[in-house]
Amino acid sequence: MKPKSSNVQNHNSFLQNKLTSEIYLQFEKIVKKNIGSKSFVACISGGPDSLALAACSKIYSEKNHTNVFYLIVDHNIRANSALEAKRVQKNLLKISAKAKILTIKKIISRSIQKNARDHRYKIMSDFCKKNKISYMLTAHHLDDQIENFYIRLSRGSGLQGLSSMKIAEKNKEKITIVRPFLSSSKKILIQVAKKIFTTFIKDPSNTNDRFLRSRIRKLKSNLEKEGLDQTRILKTIDNLNTAKEAIDFYVCYSEKKYIQTKLNNKIQIDLKLFQEQPSEISYRVIASLIKKKSKKDYPPRAKGILNLMDSVQKKNFKRVTLGGFMFNLSGKKIIMTKENRNNKEI
Incomplete structure (x- = not known):
């Protein structure tokens, strides 16, 4: 292992930085509580939040002698998706993380975001079961919480739907999904990723108004200008969680x-x-x-x-x-x- 290939390989360098240290210590606390030293899967999309997840997972694995499996899913939707997945795989080599690419064979043409998510979780859960792994880490963050709130509000969801995502919960395949970044903003995770990786994937669907989440993201920005900021939404979500x-x-x-x-x-x-x-x-x-x-x-x-x-x-x-x-x-x-x-x- 060559120290010069990655900042992450030098724990002291990574943890001495205030920003990356705060994110990692928060990550470590949640993972220790919910997983400990057991093996887990880190779900990597190639975006900055998932790369921050990969970096923290790498440090955690070395400090706690834990096996981590880095999984990249090729959804087979865009023409260059296979090439994109290989780029992400190569990017992870900067932290000496060898990732496996899982390809969804079925063509997804309807309800693209929902079906892509369902197929993604299914193929990763199947990998977990085959390799006797019970835990899966995702890079869901604070912005996702707020966007989900707005999306479900637009659909008339009740208390159950409007409550926040849980830090840890089992999916229908009995795999425990752990989300260590739920209190971290995407902006912070981008800064963390930039300190370690020079490039990351930008998903074009994130700005495509064809998708509800993209439209909600723009609406959220406008509402913040009117005073309905992140702090107030989080307070509402917290109150809903108490009632739930x-x-x-x-x-x-x-x-x-x-x-x-x-x-x-x-x-x-x-x-x-x-x-x-x-x-x-x-x-x-x-x-x-x-x-x-x-x-x-x-x-x-x-x-x-x-x-x-x-x-x-x-x-x-x-x-x-x-x-x-x-x-x-x-x-x-x-x-x-x-x-x-x-x-x-x-």
């Missing part, structure tokens, strides 16, 4: 009290869930239940869940289909079973 924690407590309580799973995998839901609990709690319990059992990233649309909640309380209720499941009345219980394509219970 209280609701989560009662949702967990209600799941234990009103739901039972039988040996034949049939799930019994006590009708008292809908009679004794506020509608918000009932709604969240059902949404969470369907999401877990379907192993999907999101529950069914609110309209469908509300229809189920309304239907089960009617005297003539017999059956409702929602999210790939059948909900049948049996005495004072709702029996939830999976349905097949022929609409038969299994």
